[in-house]
Amino acid sequence: MDLTLSQGLFALQSLSLTEIQSILRRAQEFCDGVPMPDYSSKLACNLFFEPSTRTSYSFQVAQNRLKMRSLIFSSEHSSLQKGESFYDTIKVFDCFNPDLLIVRHGKEKFYEEFAGSIDTPVINAGDGAGSHPTQSLIDLITIKQEFGYLAGLNVAIVGDVLHSRVANTNIEIMQRFGMKVFMSGPPEFLKRGMSFFPLLELIEFCDVIVMLRVQNERHDSKFSLKDYNFKYGLNSKMLSLMKPGAIIMHPGPVNRGIELTEDLVECSRSRIFNQVKNGICVRASVMEAIFKSLI
Ligand code: CP
Numbered sequence: 001m002d003l004t005l006s007q008g009l010f011a012l013q014s015l016s017l018t019e020i021q022s023i024l025r026r027a028q029e030f031c032d033g034v035p036m037p038d039y040s041s042k043l044a045c046n047l048f049f050e051p052s053t054r055t056s057y058s059f060q061v062a063q064n065r066l067k068m069r070s071l072i073f074s075s076e077h078s079s080l081q082k083g084e085s086f087y088d089t090i091k092v093f094d095c096f097n098p099d100l101l102i103v104r105h106g107k108e109k110f111y112e113e114f115a116g117s118i119d120t121p122v123i124n125a126g127d128g129a130g131s132h133p134t135q136s137l138i139d140l141i142t143i144k145q146e147f148g149y150l151a152g153l154n155v156a157i158v159g160d161v162l163h164s165r166v167a168n169t170n171i172e173i174m175q176r177f178g179m180k181v182f183m184s185g186p187p188e189f190l191k192r193g194m195s196f197f198p199l200l201e202l203i204e205f206c207d208v209i210v211m212l213r214v215q216n217e218r219h220d221s222k223f224s225l226k227d228y229n230f231k232y233g234l235n236s237k238m239l240s241l242m243k244p245g246a247i248i249m250h251p252g253p254v255n256r257g258i259e260l261t262e263d264l265v266e267c268s269r270s271r272i273f274n275q276v277k278n279g280i281c282v283r284a285s286v287m288e289a290i291f292k293s294l295i
Contacts, residue, residue, distance in 0.1 A: 005293035008100070008121035009286060010111045011131045012173045019289075020173070024141050027278070027285035031141075036284055039291060040067040042099040047073040048125065049086065049105040054252055055125045055134065058279035059102050066284055071098070087113050094118035100287060121290050129163045129218060135251050136169040137282045140177070142275050143208055146247055151178030156202040159212035159232065159259055162189040163219070166251045167212055182206065185232055188223060199232065203241045209234065211250040211259040228258050235261045239269065247271050 004014045012020065030036055044063050048056050063070045073093070075081075080089060086105065091114070093101055101122045103110065108128035126132045144150060155174055161167045161183050174181050183190075184199045203209070211234060214225065229235055234248060242248075248260070248270045256262050265272060 005290050006121060008111075008123050008290060009133050010109075010122070010124045012133045012136060012169055017176060020137070020140070023137060023282070023285050023289050024144065026288065027137070027141055027281040028145075030281035030284055031145075031278065036065045037288060038067050039287075040069075042066070042068045042291065043071065043096075044068055044100040044102060044287070045071045045073060045093045045096065045098045045120075046102045046125075047089070047093060047104070049075055049080075049103075050126065052104055052125070054276055054279055055104065055132075058276070059123075059125065059283050062280045062284040062287065065280065066287065068099075068287075071096075086110065087117075090114050090118060094120050100290065121294070123286060123290070126165055128165065129168070129215075130165050131169040132165040132251070133169055134279070134283055134286055135166050136173050137286065138275050138278045139166070139170055139210065139249060139251070140173065141278050141282055142249060142271050143247075145274070145278075146271065147207065150174070153179045153207045154202075154205055155179050155181050155208045155210060156184055156199065156206040157181060157210045157212065158184045158199055158202075158234075159186075160189045160214050161185055161194065161196075161212065162191050163215040164212045166210075170210065185212075186223075186228075199234075199238065200241070203238055203243075205243060207243060207246050209242070209246065209248050211248065211254075213251070213253060214255055214258055225255075225258055229261060233259050233261070234264050236263065239264060239267065242269065249275060252276065 046059055060070055098120055101120050102125050103122055104125035106128050108130035110127050157167050171181050182197055182202050183194055184197050184202055190196050250272045254265055
């Protein structure tokens with residue numbers, strides 16, 4: 001039994017590169033049309049305490065393709081409205097004896113709150129500004145599909161690095177895979193111990209430009225978006241300076257006209273909707289890896 005995955009997936013740091021490569025290989029098989037296994041005996045409970053479109057629904061689609069049963073939690077119609085705590089809500093779902101909990105919550109490392117107190121494996125679908133492991137797996141497979149390899153590629157991560165769980169997860173795992181990661185954005189979004197470079201300096205040699213959503217909901221004071229695209233974003237002028245073969249990514253949702261101008265979201269260099277498509281195969285592969293680890 002794989003002890004790490006048998007408890008679920010909280011952060012990619014707990015997985016070796018070999019384990020991650022195995023999940024990505026299997027995800028690519030699914031993307032290439034290999035039939036997904038039949039998990040019709042399995043029940044997943046999807047508990048999203050923060051809004052989501054891509055993660056929430058691609059988990060549901062993946063569960064559907066794996067013939068699993070899914071139970072969708074709605075916080076507005078739950079006893080959270082009567083003052084029940086997050087911990088007790090998770091405990092209640094654990095008592096239902098499902099095979100998997102998929103949880104997104106605004107609190108960083110929310111999973112530490114119930115570690116050791118529940119039996120069901122948990123997949124972290126995003127913990128505040130902490131990490132977003134399945135999104136980073138999607139980003140890695142999207143890059144691998146483009147270039148065929150990861151090590152040695154130059155990546156720019158641009159924008160609200162401070163509040164981005166995707167940036168946190170990507171920086172760690174991309175560096176572990178031997179990619180060179182550079183960051184850029186407004187000084188307000190700089191994390192302690194990191195350096196920002198002007199995007200103009202990165203654009204000519206980076207193979208991958210990962211734009212980040214400005215996370216207004218996580219800002220203490222209102223951040224002005226005036227001139228954001230001109231100063232820190234991508235537009236047709238920046239596009240013309242990109243390295244041949246370089247691609248644009250964004251975990252979504254995109255603030256069109258802010259991180260990227262409208263015309264770039266679906267331009268020939270954009271892989272933004274490829275990332276969304278890859279979400280289903282990656283999440284199916286992660287769920288399968290967890291079920292296999294329990295055998
Ligand atoms: N990338 C991502 O997590 O998007 P959602 O918030 O729509 O799930």
